Amino acid sequence: MATPGTTAAPPAAPPPPDRRRPPRGRRTTLRYGRRDRISLALMLGVPAFLVIGLVWLPAAATVLLSFTRWDGIGGLETIEWIGTQNYTDAYTLYPPFEPALRNNLVWLLFLFAVPTVLGMFFAVLLDRELRGGPVYQSVFYLPVVLSLALTGFIWQLIYSSDQGLLNAFLALVSDRPPVDWFGDPDINLYAVLVAAGWKHTGYIMLLYLAGLKAVDPSLREAAAIDGAGPVRTFTSVVFPALLPINVVVVVVTVIDALRAFDLVWIINRGRNGLELISALVTSNVIGEASRVGFGSALAVIMLAFSLVFIAIYVSTVLRGAQR
Amino acid sequence: MHPRPPAPPGLRRRSLLRGLAGAGTLAALPALAGCSSRDPNTVTLTSNRANAAQRAAMQDIVGLFEAESGHTVEINTFDSTSFQESINNYLQGTPDDVIAWFAGYRTRFFAERGLISDVSQVWEGLEGAFTDQVRDLCSAPDGKQYMVPDSTAPWAVFHRRSLFEENGYEAPATRAEFVELCERMRRDGLEPIASGVREGWPAMGMFDHLNLRLNGPEFHLELLDGLHSWDSPEVRAVFGAWAELLPHHQADPLGRGINEAQTSLVRREAGMMLCGMFLTHVFPEGEDLDDLDCFPFPEFDAEIGADAVEAPIDGFMASGTPRNPEAAHALLAHFGTREAEEVYTAVDPQALPLRLDADTSGFSPLEAKVNDMVVNAGALTQYMDRDSRPDFASIVMIPALQRFLSRPDDIADLTASIQRQKLSIFGQ
């Protein structure tokens, strides 16, 4: 077995004689022996089994439960089948539903507009050998690793209407009444988005740093020799080379926006201007208040939205593969 | 991503392998850790009393039990909110033998679903120790008891005694006096009523008290039990009275946590606060805590009076199939003893003992006052989220009350919306 370090030989090199190797020219799948086929099946099968068994199976059960009324207690015979009533109820008489849809959309747009762009910018700045670069990296990444409890406390100290730093500062520069950052349903979403962006930027920066490191430096040097400035180099050489990481970032951002939950939950359980679908699902299915059927219906709606994005993503990749 | 040249792999691969092997061993560890067998002398207890003082108090009474009975008690402490959020699954999984919980609807609900077991046997030894009402609150409709009560943290209007003395304020007894006091406090530069409802549930206290004073405890409990329409003149009157009181509340309550509101009372920025005895946790012990005083929420209707007290009752229940039933019942019986209740309530500042024969001589003036309110109460209620279906209380009422606080002029539409949602939850 050759080590990868010595396998730079072109694929067209003549095959060494005397190796147990099926004849050429056959279809790819037949080139593998039984052991290889078992390996392939296990390598894909075990992860697939876990994902399907522990995620898709419960998800399918959730879809079924969304047509029922059930409090999650007792055997399956206690489940009452009520058709699509949960969906009708969600649209017609559940006040937080519509704001939640809108807030999730605002969340998504904001994450793309600010932290994603900022994260990419930081990554581009920090990708070069800069004095103190690792320190900056760590500082921007720091919010990502902090636990929910600490994050909640941090923003409480800043946004509290009586004792928050922000209102104390505003009181110094103007004499308008204090702003109710967490309680005013017209502004609290944006206040929380700042906190969410604070966390998200470091994450995006990390992904882009990882991606930029894979960009062949000779491309940049070539551009520099051609006299392109840093902006030109980035837009015409680096950014196109970042395509795979861009796709990752888009997917990650959509995931984060759809599943956004922690911050609003710790602030006010996702109510009063901070409604998000995930928080509505949670407050319905957990605790003594279990309305499993109704919560499942909300979850299915959320699932449907994610499937739209997944479809867009998969079709993009498909097109890429065919090219 | 661009292709990169192959790395010289020797050392790297080996260290990666070593890492994976090490991790494999670790992966096997959780399995090995499960090899312990259960000691028949051990009884397990889940406590949701997680404050430092509450933990110490639990340790004390459990220590008494261990010394007397020779059993060992394993205590699992969960923070109350997280525990509440996972309780349904918790009780259906592998719960501990004894579980700290709340009386009223919240015990009845689990009893009816068979998730907790009958403890009337323990109650046989508690005959006459509690009032009949407390006994009812620990019973299910089948007439059996499912909870051993130990303490309560009643609600009242709290204030600093020194602040009242300095400004010559008197505790108000009626609605008119209450409003007048609020206006005076405002003139003196104080926030009359501290208010923080960011968590949602604290807003229920004001609704409960206004409903109790305007419509009486009987109507209140029936309303929460789903027997009356929410889109009624009575309920609209409650919101109407609340809307009149709102200007006397601290502004912007929706962005303020309940602890922050309590803090403004500590810092003499606010004059009063309608709150449970748990307010005592926020007051620093000593001078500040000794300065804390209270009065009952004032009368709004002379015919109804002001003697209904909101006194949420805490206690302990036994899981559906305790692994060690005898020891579990012994522990429950111990929690119902006078000694245990006295020891517990002496350490936990929010708790008052429920036993009628509890020694009250060690009470602070504040505790004595609140205890008198409970003893002489015309009726005891629990709290909205303990007197009603949990799904209705948390999913319908919290957003509704929050909506009221941000748009108090829209009462008719609000009560209609509550009623629609109530029907979908309670059924017709």
Added chain:
Amino acid sequence: MTATTLPARRRRRIRPARAALHAFLLITALAWFFPVLWAVINSLRDYDYTTVHGYLSLGGFTLDNYANAWTQGEMPVYFANSLLITVPAVVLTLFLSSCAAFVLSNYSRRFNLLMLAVFLAANLLPPQALLVPLFRLYTSIRLPYWISESGSLYDSHMGVVLIHVAFQIGFCTFVLSNFMKAMPTSLLEAARVDGASVFQQYWKVVLPLCRPSLAALATLLVTWIYNDFFWALALLSSGDKMPITTALQNLQGAFFVDYNLLSAGSVIVALPTLIVFFLLQRHFVAGLTLGASKG
């Protein structure tokens, strides 16, 4: 290396730009760090002092919060639990997802895109929505008592590890398969020519080359899995099995939260993820020099 052969004149011309860049980074970094610093300062203060004087005062400094969080939170036990959940979950996720990514990026594209979609979409599902069915599934899977004290997947570390793995495989497979697709096919061809089995190709050729990717994913996974308290709370019922993040919540009472104590506890809890980040950050740099040496 070509980078060092750039004309010196060019270097000097960009000096003012450099200064502006450093100024910008310094100011943003301070703005980024300040909220954390402010919280850490307040975690060093006595709760009674901040209650009476407010958070906008200074004073009441003490280390007691840290000592109390450590003892009241019984941290050593819970740190061990976190280790027993996080390490196996991260290693297993990286191993299984790199296996899957290897198959998906090298064999029959059509079917594999479908599989990739199945993996990735699973990662998008809201965990809360799966809670009830998953809880039922976990309590109904019987395990021998020597594996799980509770006799089922519920209330066992293994159960928590598995759900983390199932949820994270999607994203990791996605990232790794992108990475592997960009590798030159000549490497695998050569290994095949040498008669390497499929698993050998994966283990000896592809996996070592994925190190930078694996390091980045490991950093993220450690953060996610270590900081999670949702699954632990939902799928464990014994207090002594809880990971540190869930146990940390126990420092709060129902009606009273000593935020200074809680944030002291949170600072202690954040240390391991910070350490992991600093350790793996070095590996990124190593990956960078590797790529640059191509020149």
